[in-house]
Amino acid sequence: LRAAGEPARAAALEGLERKVKAAMRSTTLNRMAPDLEALVRAETIAVQAGPRPTADETVLAEIRGAVLAERPLSFIYARPGAEARSRSVAPCGLMFGRANYLVAADRESGRIQTFRLDRMSSVEAGEGTARPPADFDLAAFASQSFGIYQDEIEEVVLRIAPEGAAEARGWRWHPTQIIEDQEDGSVVVRFRASGMRELAWHLFTWGEQATIEAPQRLKAVMAGELAAAGRALEGAQS
Secondary structure (H helix, E strand, O other): OOOOOOHHHHHHHHHHHHHHHOOOHHHHHHHHHHHHHHHHHHHHOOOOOOOOOOOHHHHHHHHHHHHOOOOEEEEEEEEOOOOOOOEEEEEEEEEEEOEEEEEEEEEOOOEEEEEEHHHEEOOOOOOOOOOOOOOOHHHHHHHOOOOOOOOOOOEEEEOOHHHHHHHHHHOOOOOOEEEEEEOOEEEEEEEEEEOOOHHHHHHHHOHHHHHEEOHHHHHHHHHHHHHHHHHHHHHHHO
């Protein structure tokens, strides 16, 4: 976590480690120590390229306190190219990934939205009560999207060529995925999700092995991303 730019969460785990060790008998801890040291040397996590997530401990503490106390959360939110806005929401939880997000319900419309933590400032829990919708489930909400971005949920159908079929069968595309073997050795992958732009970005890594059969919007998003990449390449060569 520290290597991935998450010092606050790394510190929380170190604190938990100290508590666990303090609760163990010294003889048990002494027996385990050599094995743990060997595993630390033998295992690591590859840090993937992408935006460095930020998780200021003060902001996290304020959000977590508001979630537990069911209090409203106010903050200033600034998107690139847009004027900063004051927001007041009912906080539902946090999602950690390539970037870190607050998941919250708009206090007027009740619509569930995501807010990047690194774009939030002046975060403060307010007075009163602000509960998320009674039927809201954070895990279910997160599983609707291919990545983090939430928009319209669509039926996705992808065909993976025979040379990539074995890898595709072992790939975790989405919690709702269905993988169907085809007579020509290819596989068809089906799932329901939102987040077509993130899915298009992922499909770049499959090259010619992946064909989009549905939805049409995913095809349009992929075409747009390809065109943008082509324009950037032409600009670099000119």
